[in-house]
Amino acid sequence: MQDQLIDFINNELLAERGISIGPDDELLLSGHLDSMAIFQLVAFIEGDLGLAVPAQDITVENFRTATVISQYLARL
Amino acid sequence: MRYLLTHLVSQAALQHPQQAAICCRDETLSYAELYRRSAALAQILVASGVGVGDRVGIYMHKCVDCASAIYGIMAAGAAYVPLDPTAPLARLQHIIDSCDIEVLVTEPRLDRGVEELVPATAIRQLIGGGPGIGRGARNMNWETVHKQSASEFPELGLTGNSLAYILFTSGSTGVPKGIMHSHASAITWARVTASSYQFTAQDRISNYAPLHFDLSTLDYFGAAWAASTTVMVPEEYTRFPASLAELIARQRLSIFYTVPHALLQLLQAGVIQQHSYPALRAVLFGGEPIPPKHLREIMKLWPGATFYNVYGPTETNGVTHYRVNLDELDTAKSIPIGRVYDDVEALVLDSKDTVVADDSVGELLISAGTCMRGYWKRADLNQKVFWFRSQDHQRPDVFVRTGDLVSRRPDGCFEFLGRADRLVKTRGYRVELDEVEASIVTHPQVLECAAFAVPDPSGSVNIAVAIIPSDIGSFDLSRLRDHIRRQLPAYAMPRSIEVLADLPRTSTGKIDRVSLLAQAAKK
Known part of the structure; x- marks a missing residue:
């Protein structure tokens, strides 16, 4: 799942800007993901990975890195 | 006697030395420490050749030393020029060149941008870059600034007329224009806000806006006027409504000053209900209009707070404000900007x-x-x-x-x-684009809307609209078209309606109509 997340972030969200991230790279402090990108990422998790993410769980704590996101999703 | 912005901090440091001046994430600076750090930075800047009337750039994400940078630069006699850390480097280079900026106050998180800006500009001194940064410019890190001993601001004979800061906004043509404020205009604004909203040393005031957005001047200077605490909302919190609601509650904010977009995000995510906010006494919002139907829902969720619609372009600072009355929102089509402040x-x-x-x-x-x-x-x-x-x-x-x-x-x-420049002529008819937006947003399924005029080959324009539905799954475009047909004359009907998950935004959270227009023109 972590690999799918990283692929999606790199290929769909960051490719245009010529950036790619690894599992533990900071996604938010670096400003890599804007609000549109976060929306797309949540849509990917819900649509392609089939996991429902409650609005109150979409937080800076749960979305800091690809590893942190997949750990959060594993708890769902 | 407080006629310079730096006097706000020197006086607060004398009268309330241990009071928290600024918080960001887990860090807090007292007024005494903010004064000390600003004085240290001022000393370093003067020693590196910064003179009265010079311009010094601030290129930083939110952190407590943004405040040290603001006051340190002004205490060195210079004007501070905030550079948007999310802006394209070409735009920043234009601002740096135009202001003859030679000294840049920054932080290691922005080393990548600094490495490109230094060789392309006249920057010769960096404050706060990471290890090994420079390529031609000297660098002094923040630890060294913090260790510098300094007890007071240098005496430079500044007056109220001295330039305090320049804020660059994108003009309608996309070329940034710099708005110059003096110590006198800024401190007058600080006094007006502190007295209008009765700021006290007990208040904890949000800093939602980035430094290059004029909303930030209330957060910094209005708060410092009353020795209140400024609580920074880190950039990532502005993109996560659940985290923003949690921060407002956990930080016991008493004043939340923001843009309508942030309020709409909080409402849409349904996260305000997750916490309680006993300290929150006022919510101020400005920068764009907010639809009354949404404001009504937000006000019901924060019943203990007074809501103010505040208005004023960067050129004038705030000039009017309006205390919103919940009862009037059932029927109101728009929310007034209110009466002018005294003077x-x-x-x-x-x-x-x-x-x-x-x-x-x-x-x-x-x-x-x-x-x-x-x-x-x-x-x-x-x-x-x-x-x-x-x-x-x-x-x-x-x-x-x-x-x-x-x-x-x-x-x-x-x-x-x-806006006067939002009046367009389409096929001979005058159409107010803001009126088109206001009528579309009355539809129950529309959260936000942007209308813009796309030039057509005949030399006229077509009206195009982009909307965010409140629920994209159940959204029905034909019902929206019927709704608009009932509201607007035929000539003002949008030629195209695009349904989006979010609208492009400027770094200040406003809808980016220039970018919407550019996208539409490409099609």
Whole structure:
């Protein structure tokens, strides 16, 4: 799942800007993901990975890195 | 005696030394420590050749040392120029060149941008870069600044007229223009806000806006006037409504000053209900209109807070405000911008610069102590923006044209009706784009909407609209079209309606209409 997340972030969200991230790279402090990108990422998790993410769980704590996101999703 | 912005901090440090001045994430600076760090930075800047009237850039994400940078630069006699850390480097380079910036205050998280800016500009000294940064410029890290011993601000003979900061906004053509504020105009604004909203040393005031957005001046200077605490909202919190709601509660914010977009995000995510907010006593919002139907829902969720619609372009600082009454929102079509603050004179003029009668539409002009000195190096714009009323030919009254269309009600309350430059002609008819937006957003399934005019090959324009539905799954476009048909004359009907998950935003959270138009023009 972590690999799918990283692929999606790199290929769909960051490719245009010529950036790619690894599992533990900071996604938010670096400003890599804007609000549109976060929306797309949540849509990917819900649509392609089939996991429902409650609005109150979409937080800076749960979305800091690809590893942190997949750990959060594993708890769902 | 407080006639310079730096006096706000030196006085607070004397009277409330241990009071928290600024918080960001887990870090807090007391007024004594903020004063010490700013004095240290000022000493370093003066020693590195910064002189009275120079411009020094601030290129930082939010952190407590943004405050040290602001006051340190001004204490060195210079004006601070915030550089948006999310802006394209070409734009920043333009601002750096135009302001002859040679010294840049930054932080290691932005090393990548700094590495490109240094060789492309005249920057010769960095404060706060990471290890090994530079390529031609000297660098001093923040640890060294913090260790520097300094007990007071240098005495430089600045006056209220001295330049305090320049804020760059994107003009409608996309070329950034710099708005110059003096210590006098900024400190007048600090005093107006502190007295209008009764700030005290017990208040904890949000800093939601980035430093290059004029909302931040209330957060910093209004708070410092009353020795209140400024609580920074880190950038990532502005993108996560659940985290923003949690921060407002956990940080016990008493004043939340933000843009309508942030309130709409909180409402849509349904996260306000997750916490309690006993300290929250006022919510201030401005920058764009907010649909009454959404504001009503938000006000019900924060019943203990008073809500103010605040209005004022960067050129004038805040000039009017309106205390919203929940009962009126069931029927209101829009929310007034309210009455002018004390010491503000407002005129509403028609296209011949004649004062219009109450309830008639005209452009708003402002004369107040909070008004800017002018646009940086733009004599052409200054010639247009200032308007002189010569009742006394020796000393004409100076007004700033806001470019905003308003009407004044007989009770002195102003209604905001849109930008003068948002009036377009389509196939011979005059259409107010803001009116198109306002009517579309009354539809229950629409959260936000942006209308813009796309040039067509015949030389006329077509009206295009982009919307965010409140629920994209159940959204029905044909019902929206019916709704618009009932609201607007046929010539004002949008030719195209695009349904989006979010609209492009400027770094200040406003809808980016220039970018929407560019995307539409490509198609």
